[in-house]
Amino acid sequence: MGHGGGGQLSAELVEHLFAPAFGGDVLAELGDSATVTLGGARLAFSTDSYVVRPLFFPGGSIGDLAVNGTVNDLAMMGATPAYLSCGFILEEGVELATVGRVAEALGAAARAAGVVVATGDTKVVDAGHGDGIFINTAGIGLIPDGIDIRPRRAAPGDVVIVSGPIGEHGVAIMSVREGLEFGVEIVSDTAPLASLVQAMLNVCRDLHVLRDPTRGGLATSLNEIASAAGVGITLRERALPVPDSVANACAFLGLDPLYVANEGKLVAFVPPEHADEVLAAMRAHPRGRGAVAIGTCTTDHPGMVVASTGLGGTRVVDMPLGEQLPRIC
Amino acid sequence: MGHGGGGQLSAELVEHLFAPAFGGDVLAELGDSATVTLGGARLAFSTDSYVVRPLFFPGGSIGDLAVNGTVNDLAMMGATPAYLSCGFILEEGVELATVGRVAEALGAAARAAGVVVATGDTKVVDAGHGDGIFINTAGIGLIPDGIDIRPRRAAPGDVVIVSGPIGEHGVAIMSVREGLEFGVEIVSDTAPLASLVQAMLNVCRDLHVLRDPTRGGLATSLNEIASAAGVGITLRERALPVPDSVANACAFLGLDPLYVANEGKLVAFVPPEHADEVLAAMRAHPRGRGAVAIGTCTTDHPGMVVASTGLGGTRVVDMPLGEQLPRIC
Known part of the structure; x- marks a missing residue:
């Protein structure tokens, strides 16, 4: 099951089995x-x-x-x-x-x-x-002319912005599958994001990276980007938008919200000079009301994602091996 | 299982369930x-x-x-x-x-x-x-400019050409699935047909209809075309290219080769004035060596496919309800 979880095992399957078999370099951009x-x-x-x-x-x-x-x-x-x-x-x-x-x-x-x-x-x-x-x-x-958005374009200095609360989809699936109730019903965030992206492009054509953190959650998306671009990513753990209901459910179930799937959120890597206007444009859009800057892209620790904890320490946010919860999408 | 067989039940699923749910008219062309x-x-x-x-x-x-x-x-x-x-x-x-x-x-x-x-x-x-x-x-x-190939373009007078022997894929699957052997091993005809089509277009840009008769076989493809274009189709049963090995296997299993799947054949509706050159171009291509004209398109019996039998009679070639053999592709 781990090979379908979107984590490291999935990546190995693509890298070592499918990509060599299929050949070509279109797939290589990943x-x-x-x-x-x-x-x-x-x-x-x-x-x-x-x-x-x-x-x-x-x-x-x-x-x-x-x-x-x-x-x-x-x-x-x-x-x-x-x-x-x-x-x-x-x-x-x-x-x-x-x-x-x-x-x-x-x-x-x-x-x-x-x-x-x-x-x-x-x-x-x-x-x-x-x-x-x-x-x-x-x-x-x-793809309109002049747009070039892909993982390898993440650059040191980029501001990392997430479009809203994380972890809702995965927890919603788990709660109904396991018959769990957490006081407040947690609802999947499944939503189309194209019009939000359009609103962002209207204020900044030079978005570097966009990614929707589905299987494997935000941690997986950020690790893939760090690895593709050869940059480090530093997160401020306290800035992560984890709703109380998701935090409580995750605490109860022993999950980390950073690894829980989303189906209507995106993470963006934005040149620092455009970060404020992109953030404002996102917050003015119904799908981006909860947008926050959660970290920055750095030349330190290339290929790694590191979170600064509330206590002043740091921890490595690893690529997960598989998925904490199979078949969530 | 019948709903997945590519026959009438499949068509009803598309027409009454998927098409209304999805809306739009792109799907309607079928x-x-x-x-x-x-x-x-x-x-x-x-x-x-x-x-x-x-x-x-x-x-x-x-x-x-x-x-x-x-x-x-x-x-x-x-x-x-x-x-x-x-x-x-x-x-x-x-x-x-x-x-x-x-x-x-x-x-x-x-x-x-x-x-x-x-x-x-x-x-x-x-x-x-x-x-x-x-x-x-x-x-x-x-799609190159000037090409307009679709079922509705079938027109009375069109010559119906099939690119080679029929029934091999379905019989090959059945023989291995059921552990049957028929003396001669029957091998699936799975093959790409784009270069054959290119060779045909080189001599006639005005091909009216092309179809690869997979699930449901030649009978299903012809019925779909007759129904889409509101024309009749008359086949000469003796002209149908059924290899002896397929005919024997079908006789043994009680199947009609007209309903057995192919995965590397096409049927073409060609304006009569171009039929000979298209047939010649097909026969000069490795995937079309066994091409033959098997019938014509007519204003008689619109929406129906009729075969003239070797004995001078005719029989209706119906749309099958489901598939004689499930999961052949």
Whole structure:
């Protein structure tokens, strides 16, 4: 299961198995999307499969995730998401009413994100050889001229900004899966982020890196960026926006919110001279109201993420091996 | 299982459940790929999930199918396939060596087809909730100016050409799955068809329809085209290229080769004045050596496919309800 968790084991699978087998250097950039050129158009192209359990959870469903997850991967390249493909793998015996509810949710999420489901496919596997509904979506979007957003562009001095509270999606899934209740219901943050990115680009075309910290949480995204760009990242632990409800649930379950999945948040690396205006633009957008600067990019400790704790010490924020909680997206 | 067979039940699922839920009219065209425009480029965009059992079979593997199936869907729009996405859903416990062999096959097939695997994703599901390896690929390709190939363009008078022997893929899968042997080993025809299409377009830019008759076989593809274009199709049953080995296996198993899947064949609807040169161009290409004209498009019996039998009679070639053999791709 660890190989699907988005952590170090996943990275090794890509690096040592898939990348050499597939060849080519497009995959080597390892952004959330690939950047490809076709007929003179510069496109972002991305795919994700969705195997979340349960299919419906507080705040959304597999249908929402299947749209927002892929749309956000495109948005993280500065692209305007345009078209999605959609492949369903149904397990024999899944109720058509359930498939219908998921399809409705997916359609509504696509309309909300401003993308068109252009092509699709359905396969059915024998009972006991699937799990209700798996969905794959792939997406394409246009990258405007002059935009160059990718992990390797993280540069010393960059301000690291997160768009709002972290850990909600992972905790929401866990609470419903394990039948836990934490007083306040914690709701998944699943949401499309393309319009937030647009608002940021309107004040700064030179965003260096964008990433949506899904599987593996913020810690994984930051480690991937530090490693890709060969820079260090220093976080102020006290600045991390962890809602009390998430903090309490994580304390109870022995989890670290830095490693818990988000499905409607982004982390941005912004040149310091533009940080204030980008932060202001984010806070003026419904999806970025809780945006805060959480740290900076540095030449110290290249490839590593370090958090300064409230007590004046520092700790290394490692890349996780697998995922604390499997199948959260 | 019938809903995944590519027949009438699949069509009803798309028409009554997915299409209304997703909205939009791109999906309504119901070609093998969608045609979309992005940044001034006219693109074909297509997706398929692959759930074939077993993963390896005579003539290929799920890795070959995952490339060739999607590449061929793009080629059926006259597009030049360029980039693939690739999503793996692994079942916990599947051997990494097996994943590696599949990835190698997929990479080799991509190189053979001239496409780049640009982006990917891996998910892992618990043992007993998947089936070894499922793969989804989506593909994008550029449609050259002046090309307009789609089911609705089938026109009375069009000559219907198939690129070679039918039924090999389905029978190959069945023989290995059921442990049957038919004297001669029957090998899947899985192959990329984009260069064959290119050779055809070189002699006739005005191909009306192209389709690769996969799930549901030739009968399903022809019924879909007849229904989309509101034309009738008349086949000469004796002209159908059914290899003896396939005919014998089908006779033994009670199957009709017209409904058995192919993974490296296409059917073309060609204006009569160009039929001879297209046929010659196909026969000069390694993937089209066995090309034959099998029938014509007519104003009689619109929406229906009719075969004239060897005995001078006719029979209706229906749309199948489901698939004779599940999970063949």
